Amino acid sequence: MRREGSALHGFGVVTLKEIADHFTSILVVVLVVLVVATAIAVVRGAVDQIKEITAEDPFLFLRLFTRGAPIPLVALLSFLVPLFAIGLGFDSVNGEHNRRTLSRILAQPIYRDALLFGKFAAGLFTLSVSLIVLWLLVIGLGLLGLGVPPNAEEMARALVLLVVTMVYAGFWFALALLCSVVFRSAATAALVALGLWLFLTILWPLFSPALADAVTTAGDVLGVLDTRQAFARLSPTVLFNEIVAVVLDPSVRSTQQSMLAALGLALIERGAIPDAPIPLLQSVLIVWPQIVGLVAGAILLFVAAYVVFQRQEVRA
Amino acid sequence: MNATVIEAKNLTKRYDGVAVVNGISFSVARGEIFGLLGPNGAGKTTTILMLLGLSDISDGQARVLGHDPAREPLAVKRQVGYLPDQIGFYDGLSAADNLRYTARLMGLERAEREQRISASLGHVGLADVADNRVSTFSRGMRQRLGVAEILMKEAQIAILDEPTSGLDPQATVELLEIIRDLKKRGVSVLLSSHLLERVQSVCDRVALFNQGKIALIGTVSELGREVLGGGFRVEVEAEGQGLAERIAAIPGVQQVEPAGANRLRLLATGDVRPEAAAAVVAAGGRLLRLSVEEPSLEAIYSRYFQTHEGELHAT
DSSP: OOOSSOTTTTHHHHHHHHHHHHHHSHHHHHHHHHHHHHHHHHHHHHHHHHHHHOSSOTTGGGHHHHOOSSSOHHHHHHHHHHHHHHHHHTTTTHHHHHTTOHHHHHTSSOOHHHHHHHHHHHHHHHHHHHHHHHHHHHHHHHHHHHOOOOOHHHHHHHHHHHHHHHHHHHHHHHHHHHHHHHOSSHHHHHHHHHHHHHIIIIIHHHHHHHHHHHHOOOOSHHHHHHHHHHHHTTSHHHHHHHHHHHHTOTTOOOTTHHHHHHTTOOOOOTTOOTTOOOOHHHHHHHHHHHHHHHHHHHHHHHHHHHHHHHHSOOOO | OOSEEEEEEEEEEEETTEEEEEEEEEEEETTOEEEEEOOTTSSHHHHHHHHTTSSOOOEEEEEETTBOTTTOHHHHHHHEEEEOTTOOOOTTSBHHHHHHHHHHHHTOOHHHHHHHHHHHHHHTTOGGGTTSBGGGOOHHHHHHHHHHHHHHHTOSEEEEESTTTTOOHHHHHHHHHHHHHHHHTTOEEEEEESOHHHHHTTOSEEEEEETTEEEEEEOHHHHHIIIIISOEEEEEEEEOSSHHHHHHTSTTEEEEEEOSTTEEEEEESSOOHHHHHHHHHHTTOEEEEEEEEOOOHHHHHHHHHHHHHHHHHHO
16 A cells, blocks of 8 residues: 655654754753753863873873763763653653643644654754864873873774764664653653663673573583673663773774783784774774664664554544 | 545454444535544544544555555645644743644744744634743643644644543633634544533534444434434424414424423424414414424433444343
């Protein structure tokens, strides 16, 4: 059965309305304040540390993202981005239900697709704008603090970080959107989304090694480590952290390097010079599966939300 | 243009195998006010949602302005205005901004949009509060804003789901006046309600819903005749000789009984007031008072369900 007209008719209207809603909401005001405060605090901490320890680091600028007291910027991102994505998305569809605007809007000549796509695009846009602001602030303040301009390679890597963080935000926003479609009560949707966030970000990395050990049949240490890592990667936060660790440090050649180092082992590669930097493309290739995994996860969640929303009854 | 704007044939909606709307058929003519009446949960809203293409049709067919709502929902939704039960607006936006958003979704150009918004808000008496937030609006004002949206759309059909529920008497009267006005503009109106006496006055024809089926369909007086057996009760107060016989001879009068001094109570199949007046005058009598008591939908409804209660429990 072919539908008449474009599924995306009205998409732009919905997106603009949602963006306007986001930018006038108190949540985004808090977000912007927090972004500015974070940028200032983190960069100050990082600059102090970088000045002390790394005199001849060729990738001084990247340390802005990975060093810093009390918490490096990327760790903060992996923690806060989900929280804001959930905050923006948890009531986007059930809120329309509860305000009883949904049936009135859907009685206009648009498909449901336009509404859901518009909401997703607007959420992603809002999160992206906040991330870009943060990114520019960090780089600008870093320039002032360090007095050293970044080279092209560093800028390229920082840009990859920005894009990956947007994808990461998209994953959590899609999760929040799914919850807002499935649960009619905004409070339930928020609690479920936050529960999943807590589980995937904090609990899963703690429990997955034990689970992996229980199911693994590998006899050697490396085999067990592989299984553990495979289990841990079910968490998007673990994927994000792996990507960040490789992209922001050109000397890292494997996502297992830090794990091996913790065991006192070194990554043995034929013909490789230890700690020599590798080109950006190589770094990206190492974590390409993780990047694809994050994108796929976001798409899967969105598709699930889409399917449920299409089949849902509009009546309250 | 054809005379029928909405046609439902054997329309059925099933949830998990249970028929909520069970094979209903009706049609609405252009410029008509058609009422879907019945208790809550009888399937009125589900029927409306199917006609709008907002809910899948399990079985049967629907045609709205010649379009199939399941296959061409956009064509239907472009020409049909919908006022949902318990209408909601974005509370943080002004009345005009709420309409602007839906006008954009309709794809109206800017100049056209602004002109239609101010015209429609003026028409429902909300021009003064156009820039006020909807959160400050009363329920009646929200309903009127919903009607303004339909006017702005220049819809050919207005579908109103429980338009008067929760309104105070004054707001109800205002809203019914607006509905009559829609009809004057040539808009066909399909409205649903469980408040019978309020909508009786505006509906040209009604369909009585009962457990997913249409129990009765027709004009109020037709239903009155069918259910109550002769709908109209006319009271004649006149002085004169042999009036009872003359009036009893009028076609359509089924029964004449005295009701006090100079008073006659007639039971008729139609409104026989003109004929009764002529009969009194012809007999040289003095006509003092003439009144008609139309069959009330409430009476039809309760009588119908009394007589069919046994069947209902059996099914």
